[in-house]
Amino acid sequence: MKTLTTFVLFLVAFFANAQNQPLEVLMVGTSHSYGKQPVEKFDVLIDKIAAFRPDAVYGEFLSPEDYDAIKDYWNKKAMEKRFAYLNSLNYPAPANPDRFIRQTLERLRKHPNLHQDRMKLARALYLKHDVANARYQLYRLDKARPNFGPEEVAAYQAILGVPDSLYGNRSNEYHNIVFPLMDKLAIDQLGAMDSQRHDLTWQAAWDKADALFRTWEKTMEDTTLADARRYSALITRAKALGKAEKEAGLAGKETWYVNSPDGDELLNIVNFYGARRLFGTKGFPEQEIEAMLAQWQNRNDDMVRNTVERARKAGAKRVVVFAGANHRKIMVDGFRATPGVTVYELNSL
Numbered sequence: 140m141k142t143l144t145t146f147v148l149f150l151v152a153f154f155a156n157a158q159n160q161p162l163e164v165l166m167v168g169t170s171h172s173y174g175k176q177p178v179e180k181f182d183v184l185i186d187k188i189a190a191f192r193p194d195a196v197y198g199e200f201l202s203p204e205d206y207d208a209i210k211d212y213w214n215k216k217a218m219e220k221r222f223a224y225l226n227s228l229n230y231p232a233p234a235n236p237d238r239f240i241r242q243t244l245e246r247l248r249k250h251p252n253l254h255q256d257r258m259k260l261a262r263a264l265y266l267k268h269d270v271a272n273a274r275y276q277l278y279r280l281d282k283a284r285p286n287f288g289p290e291e292v293a294a295y296q297a298i299l300g301v302p303d304s305l306y307g308n309r310s311n312e313y314h315n316i317v318f319p320l321m322d323k324l325a326i327d328q329l330g331a332m333d334s335q336r337h338d339l340t341w342q343a344a345w346d347k348a349d350a351l352f353r354t355w356e357k358t359m360e361d362t363t364l365a366d367a368r369r370y371s372a373l374i375t376r377a378k379a380l381g382k383a384e385k386e387a388g389l390a391g392k393e394t395w396y397v398n399s400p401d402g403d404e405l406l407n408i409v410n411f412y413g414a415r416r417l418f419g420t421k422g423f424p425e426q427e428i429e430a431m432l433a434q435w436q437n438r439n440d441d442m443v444r445n446t447v448e449r450a451r452k453a454g455a456k457r458v459v460v461f462a463g464a465n466h467r468k469i470m471v472d473g474f475r476a477t478p479g480v481t482v483y484e485l486n487s488l
Contacts, residue, residue: 158451158479159478159479160451160479161456161479161480161481162447162450162451162455162456162457162458162479162480162481163456163457163458163480163481163482163483164446164447164450164457164458164459164460164474164480164481164482164483165188165191165193165457165458165459165460165482165483165484165485165488166460166462166467166470166471166474166482166483166484166485167188167394167398167459167460167461167462167467167485168394168397168398168402168462168463168464168465168466168467168468168485169312169316169394169397169461169462169463169464170312170393170394170397170463170464171311171312171463172310172311173310173311173312173315173393174310175309175310177310177315178388178389178391179315179388179391179392179393179394180391180392181315181316181319184316184394184395185316185319185320185323187485187488188316188320188459188485188488189320189323189324190488191457191459191483191488192457193324193326193455193457193458193459194326194455194456194457194458195326195330195450195453195455195457195458195459196317196320196321196324196326196329196330196458196459196460196461197329197330197331197332197446197449197450197458197459197460197461198271198313198317198329198330198331198332198333198460198461198462199332199333199442199461199462199463199466200270200271200274200329200331200332200333201268201270201331201333201334201335202269202271202331202332202445202449203267203268203269205331205333205334205335205336205445206218206268206270207268208336209335209336209338211339212335212338212339213335213338213342214335218270221265221305222265222266222268224300224304224305225262225265225266225299225300225305226266228297228298228299228300230262230297230298232263232266233259233263236263236266236267237267239259239260239263240260240263240264240267243256243257243259243260243263244260244327244328247260247327248327251279252283254280254283254287254291254294255291255294255298257276257279257280258280258294258295258298258299259298260276261273261276261277261280261298261299261305262298262299264276265305269331270331271329271330271331272328272329273305274306274313274318274329275313275318275321275327275328275329277299277305277306278306278313278314278318279318279322280295280299280306281306281309281314284302312461313461316394316461317329317461320459330446330449330450330453330458331445332442332445332446332449332460333442333445334438334441334442334445335438336441337434337437337438337441338438340434341431341434341435341437341438344427344430344431344433344434345431345434347427347430347431348412348424348427348428348430348431349412351424351427352412352424352427352428355420355422355423355424356370358421358422359371366420366421369417369420370413370417370420373408373413373416373417376404376408377405377408377409380401380402380404380405380408381405381409383396383401384396384397384401384402384405394485395485395486397464397467398464398467398484398485398486399486402464402467403467403468406464406465407465407468410465411428411431411432411435412428414428414432415428415432435469436469439466439469439470439473440473442462442466442470442473443470443473443474443477446458446460446474447474447477447480471484
């Protein structure tokens, strides 16, 4: 009995320690589109992040388990269409997908130019609903594709379908920052930390807030009113911040800007109808804005919790987290409030 009690106490202490094991997080907010001909100085940015020396990278993707658990969200139909497209190719599936994925990853670490193996891996990951890692493998193939011979071109179409059918966005943060960073660090797996379980409630709250805000906005046309002048001042502030963002973008420093307090302020104003800055003005839909912000908080709380729990489970000590810049400030606050977590920001490196 004494031995059993000692073992139980050991397990309790072990799991309690695991839940609070030290974790360092670098939070990076990004644009979702840098344009077809980006001027962003990606190399400088990637070198700066790589110097943090993370042992894991997390991005704004759903894990396979989270995807399967959600019946519907804003991107569900598009994803199901892609899975159906892959299945329509009728390429043979591995008998044991998990083992196949594990063994193929090991083989590609030793022989990265086995392109047909990488095609099969990308397909297996996609059909397992591990979209984060499927996209990374498709990125590697996209870089290699200009040098494919006839046999590899034919294999690509047989295994993955028409080029660009699954990987056509070369302006986003993954193609330009995240995946090149993973290559530089020799990290070949991307952790998923997104959450969409609140999405339908979020959409409903957003739609309601938007409709009421548009109605309220029409009452602000009389510039002699104090509330109208207050709203006008907020618009002027947003325009000034937007101008600064555009100038930073032209200088190749958009990512640095959206990771700054000014960037946080701009995105908070334009994405959330001023957030709470207009509370107190006559007729402003405060209750509906609060309801919308509550759903946004729910999603970001999930994203922080997913990152911390999954990083600790994987034994990671230092991780870099990428998300759309509108998530940056709220996630930084969430990480700071999490026991055992130290959070760093891009502009403080």
